[in-house]
Amino acid sequence: MIIDCHAHLVPKSWFHPKSPKSIFDIEGVLEEQQKAGVDITVFGNNWIRTPEGANPLEIVKEFNAFATETTAKYPKRLLGLASSIPFGDDRVLKETERAVREYGLRGIMIGSSVNGEYLDSPRAVPFFELAMDLNVPLFVHPPRITIGAEKMEIFRLPEMLGRPFDTTLSLTRFILMGGLEKFPKLKMVCAHVGGALPMLPGRLGFGYELRKDMSFGPWEPDLLTRPPASYIQQLYFDTVCLHPPAVLCAVQTVGVDHVLFGSDFPPVPIPLKRSVDTVRDVSISAEEKEKILGGNAVKLLGLSG
Numbered sequence: 001m002i003i004d005c006h007a008h009l010v011p012k013s014w015f016h017p018k019s020p021k022s023i024f025d026i027e028g029v030l031e032e033q034q035k036a037g038v039d040i041t042v043f044g045n046n047w048i049r050t051p052e053g054a055n056p057l058e059i060v061k062e063f064n065a066f067a068t069e070t071t072a073k074y075p076k077r078l079l080g081l082a083s084s085i086p087f088g089d090d091r092v093l094k095e096t097e098r099a100v101r102e103y104g105l106r107g108i109m110i111g112s113s114v115n116g117e118y119l120d121s122p123r124a125v126p127f128f129e130l131a132m133d134l135n136v137p138l139f140v141h142p143p144r145i146t147i148g149a150e151k152m153e154i155f156r157l158p159e160m161l162g163r164p165f166d167t168t169l170s171l172t173r174f175i176l177m178g179g180l181e182k183f184p185k186l187k188m189v190c191a192h193v194g195g196a197l198p199m200l201p202g203r204l205g206f207g208y209e210l211r212k213d214m215s216f217g218p219w220e221p222d223l224l225t226r227p228p229a230s231y232i233q234q235l236y237f238d239t240v241c242l243h244p245p246a247v248l249c250a251v252q253t254v255g256v257d258h259v260l261f262g263s264d265f266p267p268v269p270i271p272l273k274r275s276v277d278t279v280r281d282v283s284i285s286a287e288e289k290e291k292i293l294g295g296n297a298v299k300l301l302g303l304s305g
Contacts, residue, residue: 002036002276003297005139006191006238006262007043009078010050011066019049022266026070029266030077036272039294042301043067044081044109048144049267057091060084064099071105079301081109081139086124087117093130100134106301107189109139112170116147119170120177128183137187137236137300142166142195168195172204175231178223187300189236189260193246198237198253201229236300238262239292242274244281247292256288260297 012024022028029041045063060083067080082099085092099105108131112119119140131138142163152158167190180186190197205227211219224231237250240262250259263275279292297303 001040001294001298002038003040003042003261003294003301003303004033004038004263004265004272004275005042005189005260005297006240006264007041008046008049008264008266009043009066009070009080010045011062013062014049014051016049016051020267020269022269023049025266026074026078030074032265032272033077036276038272038276040077040079040297040303042079042081042107042139042297043070043266044107044139044141045083046109046141046143047083047111047114056085056088057095060088060092060095064095064103064105067105068099068103079303080105081107084108084110084127085114086110086119086127087114087121088127090126093126096127097130097134100136105136106303107137107139108134109141111143112140112167112191113143113146115145118173120173120179125182128179128186132183132185135185137189139189139191140167140171141191142170164192164195166195167191168197168200171195171197171235172200175228176204176224177221180231180234181223181225184234186234187236188234189238189300191238191240191262192264193239193241193250194235194237197232197235198246198249201232201253204228204232233258236260236296239275239279240264242270242278244278244283247279247282248284251282251284251288251292256284256291257296259292260300261293 010023050059063083071080082105084096146162146166152162208227233254236258238260239247
């Protein structure tokens with residue numbers, strides 16, 4: 001079984017002339033699945049194609065209803081994730097809880113940041129408490145506008161560079177501020193191979209080792225009980241990169257059981273089979289490839305293989 005854990009579909013009522021048509025085209029996804037041999041596509045709301053000026057609570061409600069309806073209509077092909085806002089008020093949290101407990105959605109997609117506010121914000125504590133209680137995976141996806149956007153006005157750098165960087169910054173802050181100490185059972189899936197996270201355990205590690213040496217600058221607050229690498233190993237990474245060595249780096253960093261196949265289709269108009277082949281071209285065993293392509297997602301999402 002092959003399960004694509006990174007895709008985006010949205011309600012047709014969100015149509016905008018500049019939006020990729022594929023995010024409204026369910027039949028197109030099903031056709032591409034057949035060509036690539038993909039069994040299930042997991043889709044969520046990345047808050048990049050939401051209606052401009054819309055009320056966030058209404059966005060959450062509308063998307064969760066759409067995800068539930070679409071999953072029910074195509075139960076063996078599509079699986080929608082609940083939408084939420086880590087810094088939302090009680091109404092947003094209630095809608096998130098309803099989507100999981102009542103609608104039966106098997107995970108939640110959130111942004112790595114919202115208007116410059118990151119996941120280590122104290123305002124996100126109630127959300128993470130709820131996520132721990134719900135015991136479903138969190139899919140962390142970067143926003144449309146990321147840190148450093150003012151320097152990325154060319155070559156679509158906000159998408160190519162800014163988004164992976166935002167994920168890297170967000171999860172690094174979350175780890176160093178003790179997020180996985182406070183919420184040790186969180187199952188966080190990081191988009192785009194986790195940005196630069198697979199390459200940072202050593203660098204964060206020597207920073208942690210030298211945290212008492214003020215000649216290198218402050219390391220505070222000192223909240224961790226073990227080196228940063230051990231927290232990174234609690235994360236999951238998808239394979240959205242189209243670069244087999246990057247997938248191998250992820251496998252060697254967090255272990256093969258914590259890597260999930262993803263394509264970012266829709267909306268990225270690259271043949272789904274090319275993303276599958278990215279995993280097939282990684283220098284690991286056939287058994288390990290099968291875990292990445294579907295076995296790990298079956299376990300994480302509580303599906304029947």
